[in-house]
Amino acid sequence: MTDNRTVDEIISDFKCHDKGLILPLVNEYTWPLGARIFLYFFGLFWSFLGVSIIADRFMGAIEMITSKTTKIRIPDENGEKKEIDVPVWNNTVANLTLMALGSSAPEILLACIEICGNNFEAGDLGPGTIVGSGAFNLLCIIAVCVVSIPEGEVRRIASVKVFAITAFSSIFAYVWLIIILKASSPNVVELWEAIITFLFFPMLVLIAYSVDKQCFGRCSRTQPDMTTEKTIGFSE
Known part of the structure; x- marks a missing residue:
């Protein structure tokens, strides 16, 4: 049976033919299913790895900022001044x-x-x-x-x-x-x-x-x- 549809009409049958920010890179609907599964799982893992690295560095920077302290002088029981560390944030x-x-x-x-x-x-x-x-x-x-x-x-x-x-x-x-x-x-x-x-x-x-x-x-x-x-x- 001959399919007389155009290429665009055939591609439109595939839900992921042109959606996504990065993947799919091309219209890979004709590729073997195993290759496409590997490609998408690799892209997903790569994205998660990148997000985790950025989030880890970001949280480390935030923790360093919020843990910053400054020294103030307060009188003690004897009336003398002593320095203590207090958080800035x-x-x-x-x-x-x-x-x-x-x-x-x-x-x-x-x-x-x-x-x-x-x-x-x-x-x-x-x-x-x-x-x-x-x-x-x-x-x-x-x-x-x-x-x-x-x-x-x-x-x-x-x-x-x-x-x-x-x-x-x-x-x-x-x-x-x-x-x-x-x-x-x-x-x-x-x-x-x-x-x-x-x-x-x-x-x-x-x-x-x-x-x-x-x-x-x-x-x-x-x-x-x-x-x-x-x-x-x-x-x-």
Whole structure:
């Protein structure tokens, strides 16, 4: 049976004939299936390796920046001045900005690259990757942190109010996505929605920092027992 279709019509039968940022390089639909599987797995592994190297260096740089300290002089019990090291970055601000950016950089970059190359329309990977990463952090990472505590030791939240704010914001982010994507403008993110969503982040950092500095009343902090207990902050 003779196929009278043109080459373009035959190529259109293959879903991956012209999609992708890098692969496929050419229309390899006529290549053996094994060769194509090897090519795509190699490209996937190469991409993951590159992302892991960049993310590792990026996180190392962020940790070096946020761990920077400076010396200040304070009076001791005898009235003499002594020098102590204090962190330059506030722990709350560092966790919510640079540390969160570093750990979420791969999925954020993936979403930005995809949406810019897709005529500013949501693709199959970007939004799903960000939401999946957030859900994984919220559920799986917290579960692992709880289970991994050594027997006989205790972990306590250093600032309950700051933790409550970040926990509320984590849940509110999903609720806000439902509002703007299902109720306000179904399947479309309008400009005003994008601006408000972006402004939520500096608002969260400002409120969390203010609470951490006890601007709205004394913040409840635990006093750890140095033998068996340790205090922890909060994750993103």
